[in-house]
Amino acid sequence: MASAGTSRAEKTARRLSEITDAAAKVFARRGYHGASTQDIADVLGIRQASLYYYFDSKEDALEAVCASGLEDYAVRAQRILRSDADASTKVSQLVHQHLAPMAERLEYTQVFLRERRFLPQPARRRIRASELRYERIIQRVIQQGVRSGEFRRDLDARMATLALLGLGNSAALWIAREPGATIEGTTGAYAEMLVRAFRAGH
Amino acid sequence: MASAGTSRAEKTARRLSEITDAAAKVFARRGYHGASTQDIADVLGIRQASLYYYFDSKEDALEAVCASGLEDYAVRAQRILRSDADASTKVSQLVHQHLAPMAERLEYTQVFLRERRFLPQPARRRIRASELRYERIIQRVIQQGVRSGEFRRDLDARMATLALLGLGNSAALWIAREPGATIEGTTGAYAEMLVRAFRAGH
DNA sequence: GCGGAATTCTATTGTGCTATAGAATTCGGC
DNA sequence: GCCGAATTCTATAGCACAATAGAATTCCGC
DSSP: OOOSOOOHHHHHHHHHHHHHHHHHHHHHHHOTTTOOHHHHHHHHTSOGGGGGGTOSSHHHHHHHHHHHHHTTHHHHHHHHHHSOSOHHHHHHHHHHHHHGGGTTOHHHHHHHHHHGGGSOHHHHHHHHHHHHHHHHHHHHHHHHHHHTTSBOTTOOHHHHHHHHHHHHHHHHHHTTTOTTOOHHHHHHHHHHHHHHHHBOOO | OOOSOOOHHHHHHHHHHHHHHHHHHHHHHHOTTTOOHHHHHHHHTSOGGGGGGTOSSHHHHHHHHHHHHHTTHHHHHHHHHHSOSOHHHHHHHHHHHHHGGGTTOHHHHHHHHHHGGGSOHHHHHHHHHHHHHHHHHHHHHHHHHHHTTSBOTTOOHHHHHHHHHHHHHHHHHHTTTOTTOOHHHHHHHHHHHHHHHHBOOO
16 A cells, blocks of 8 residues: 555645645635635534634635646646647647646636636735746747748737637636536637637638 | 706616616626625715615625626627628627627626626526527527538537637636727637638638 | 605614634654 | 644634614605
8 A cells, every 4th residue: 555655744735735625616616705714614524713724814725726726837838839749739739738627626727717816916916927927838839830820920929829718718617517518528629719710721 | 958868767777877887896896795885885975775775685786787797698699690691790790799898898797707606596597598598699600600511510519609608708807907909809809710710611 | 845755874783704812632753 | 652743623802794774865846
């Protein structure tokens, strides 16, 4: 049984992520302001005050969820940007890696999308900075495609970036209630649409 | 000065819409649960309790804002569906009429998109029904395009509908903070992208 | 300019929420 | 099996909020 470690530090980290999971779940369902710290405690089966051992405030918990929701997006996008695939492939990969986390971590994505605006200014700036890094990488992929002639010359890169993100993010908001939909199906359909939308007409 | 009427009923109606405007503004900025009835009263310069002359509850005010935010979408979409333009033109028109209200009534749209889920069940069902009517009309426009051969045969109409709505709605969430963007520019760019995404390759 | 309806006000009730303080308990590492 | 750190607990302070009751005021229509 040489599974996950059980050292002091590891156990602590694992417990912290359980707490954060619970916060994500509750914030996703009821919204940040609609959720009480009591609700989070109920999910965990502990007392409300015990949460304050992990977070200094409810706002801190929200930042943890939002930051975790954004984790790795920029890094993985960077890897795609640097690869030598053509622009259409890169766009498909971007869509894929954008939607993939929604399978297991949908609540984090939803909280990030809907509740980040309630963060206090400093936290909001931190999150926004990380978000912008991600957006700029996507934009550069699209600019590559335009410059290489693979995408339409009149394609506005900023607009295309917002379209890719807007489309991808919209999936997080309906995928749970759309009966037949799967992540893979949606990824394929959206990637196809975006590539056709961007590609030079012919 | 034969402008707007000043009859009793008209004045009452106008005041009610001022109250609703204030609620929309406050709900949009702070979120439904983050907004207090005091905040709404402050915008209007009246006392918090006075709001209850117009609404029985805070939830009632939210329903009024959401319902108003949805107003006319289905009717105008129906008009486009019934027209004899080709499918691409209809899609452009749908995008146009979807984004146009965001110029003057952005807060209503934002509240509808973000806060409708906090409505109590009966109100939520009413709003959702109206929403579904709109979605089905869009879907029928796309199906027309597929059947006529103007759109790709393998285009999933439901997916395309969700893409159009998701893309259109996403604009409501960034347009206020995107410096150079205009409604017209966004409408044009998004309509172009969607038509290219839907149209049969050639 | 009077009557009555429409509108706003004052005052208050009860509830729920975040956060703090400090005590009690659990548990891993030696 | 003991020590100390990690974790959870009890108890409570203090504030903000939605909503109600009923009085006071404003204002349209005649």
